[in-house]
Amino acid sequence: MSILFGGRATGAESFNPTFAGRIWMAVLTNLRQSISSLGELWRTPLWTLITVAVLGVSMTFPATLHLLVKNVQQVSNSYDKSFEISLFLQNTATETDVATLSTLLQGNPEVAEVKLISKDAAMQEFKQESGFGEALDFIEQNPLPHVLLVTPKVNTPAAAQQLQENLAKERFVELAKLDISWLERLAALVNLVQQAVYAIAVLLLAGAILVIGNTIRLLIMDKKSEIEVMKLVGATDGFIQRPFLYTGIWLGLFAGILAFLVIELMLWWLEGALARVTSLYQSQFHFAALTFGEFSSLLLIGITLGFIGSYLAVRSHIRAIEPA
Amino acid sequence: MLRFEQVSKGYPGGFVALDRVSFELGKGEMAFLTGHSGAGKSTLLKLVSLIERPSAGRVIINGIDLSTITSRQIPYVRRDIGMIFQDHRLLKTHTVFDNVALPLVIEGFTGRDMARRVHAALDQVGLLDKARCLPETLSGGEAQRVGIARAVVNKPPLLLADEPTGNLDPDLSKDIMRVFEAFNQAGVSVLIASHDLGLIARMRYRMMTLKSGRMIHDGLMHKEEEAQ
Incomplete structure (x- = not known):
């Protein structure tokens, strides 16, 4: 409705007064503006390519690191499950005591498997492995204790530690040993890398926003006279800025697609090397590529970056342009 | 329709572009605004279209x-x-059709309804056959009619x-003025700033003359001014 001339029907209202009609009109206008933004990008292919390449590369790097962390985590998780608690028994424990304890442990719901290494078997093994051989025959009494190797059912380091503490309190148990410090170290390292990846990602994505913002700013400056004319014939700031927002969104979307393609290309290139690594780990580990969810988030991140970058640019610059 | 009440416009640095100007343009009236360049014609029009705001007085x-209009409403x-x-x-970079359609697109028109209105407007200025041309292929007079x-x-x-006739030769100028007359006869109020006194004199419309920001004449043109 006109402000100055009450009763003068203006614009779309003059022929389509329904609410649904106006919504439809707004959808059409947006569609038209988004497609025309795409057309503008198409008309300047070199400029578009360079911009998308810059954005795509700055998205590829964090995405690749994410993929790397994801796979390292998978490897370290597979190690997490391979706990073993060694129970060194007291010297006073007899064969019968050992057998009783072994049966008792097998009944424990947290225990998957119990394996006995008897005094004699341990001595035998030690003789072979240590190289002392015959020299050990001079020892009158076997100083080695009976050992029970317990494989827990639990699969987190903390639960395994809990089990180890419980087993240490069992009768005849001199010492219960769980070697998880190296696992903890690995987990801490993976965590550190992960945090570093996030920090790098934030920096690179902030850079991408600045690139988009600057690109859109140049575009606005380039169209200064056009914007002035639009303001003179009654365009609102919202109407004028929408094509630039769509330009940013398109650039972000294309950058996301480019990042995905580059990663896929890289995986294809590394396929042979990866296959060799995974074969060394036998079937324990399979290299995971980008999932569909990750692909979608890559596109979504691109679109979001494009929108934020272009919004920052249009907000300050479109308002500043006034016809003189 | 359009009324100026003691409107002044000064710029930082002390330059006064308009000095207590008052006039009223009736509904369906056509008038000319004349004066040397720098007399304040453009400033007056800018106050109407809200490109500038007056320092004093009311439009x-x-x-x-207009002082009650917020920048969002402009x-x-x-x-x-x-x-x-x-x-x-x-x-x-846009065709004649797209240029004429711009105000309609801004208002949310689409499709056939928009095309119908654009063709009607182009028909009124006699350029229906140029709808698909780019502005740079048009002559000065044609471009001005697209603007209209x-x-x-x-x-x-x-x-x-x-x-509107600043860059055109006398014959083309007359054509443009006839287009304005046609719209005026359809009931539109028209205010034209021009320094082409010879052309205006022949048309016998109300004329307002500005000199150094002051309205020094308002009415039909006098014979002695015509002789200048």
Whole structure:
């Protein structure tokens, strides 16, 4: 409705007064503006390519690191499950005591498997492995204790530690040993890398926003006279800025697609090397590529970056342009 | 329709572009605004189209004081005012059709309804056959008529023209003025700023003369001025 001339029907209202009609009109206008933004990008292919390449590369790097962390985590998780608690028994424990304890442990719901290494078997093994051989025959009494190797059912380091503490309190148990410090170290390292990846990602994505913002700013400056004319014939700031927002969104979307393609290309290139690594780990580990969810988030991140970058640019610059 | 009440416009540095100007343009009236360059013609038009705000006094359109219009409302006010410029200000990368359609697109028109209105406006200025051309292939007079078509396409009640014939030869200027007369006869109020005194004199419309920001004459042109 006109402000100055009450009763003068203006614009779309003059022929389509329904609410649904106006919504439809707004959808059409947006569609038209988004497609025309795409057309503008198409008309300047070199400029578009360079911009998308810059954005795509700055998205590829964090995405690749994410993929790397994801796979390292998978490897370290597979190690997490391979706990073993060694129970060194007291010297006073007899064969019968050992057998009783072994049966008792097998009944424990947290225990998957119990394996006995008897005094004699341990001595035998030690003789072979240590190289002392015959020299050990001079020892009158076997100083080695009976050992029970317990494989827990639990699969987190903390639960395994809990089990180890419980087993240490069992009768005849001199010492219960769980070697998880190296696992903890690995987990801490993976965590550190992960945090570093996030920090790098934030920096690179902030850079991408600045690139988009600057690109859109140049575009606005380039169209200064056009914007002035639009303001003179009654365009609102919202109407004028929408094509630039769509330009940013398109650039972000294309950058996301480019990042995905580059990663896929890289995986294809590394396929042979990866296959060799995974074969060394036998079937324990399979290299995971980008999932569909990750692909979608890559596109979504691109679109979001494009929108934020272009919004920052249009907000300050479109308002500043006034016809003189 | 359009009323100025003791309107002054000064710029930082002490330059006074308009000094207590008052006049009223009736509904359906056509008038010329003359004066040497720098006399304040453009400034006066800019106050109407809200490109500038007055330092003192009131500009009133259809009973509404423009000082009550917020900057958010300015686009909607401009949709009620058709503006024509000396350099016609067409979008170079868009066709004649797209240029004329711009005000309609801004208002949300689409499809057949928009095309119908654009063709009607182009028909009124006699350029229906040039709809698909780019502005740079047009002559000066044709480009100016496209500018007029764009100004009238959404049927504004008020037309403002700033030196619309400034770059045209006398014959083309006469054609352009005839186009304005036609819209005026259809009931549109028209205010044309021009320094082409010879052309205006022959047309016998109300004339307002500005000199150094002051309104020194308002009415039909005197014989002695015509002789100058």
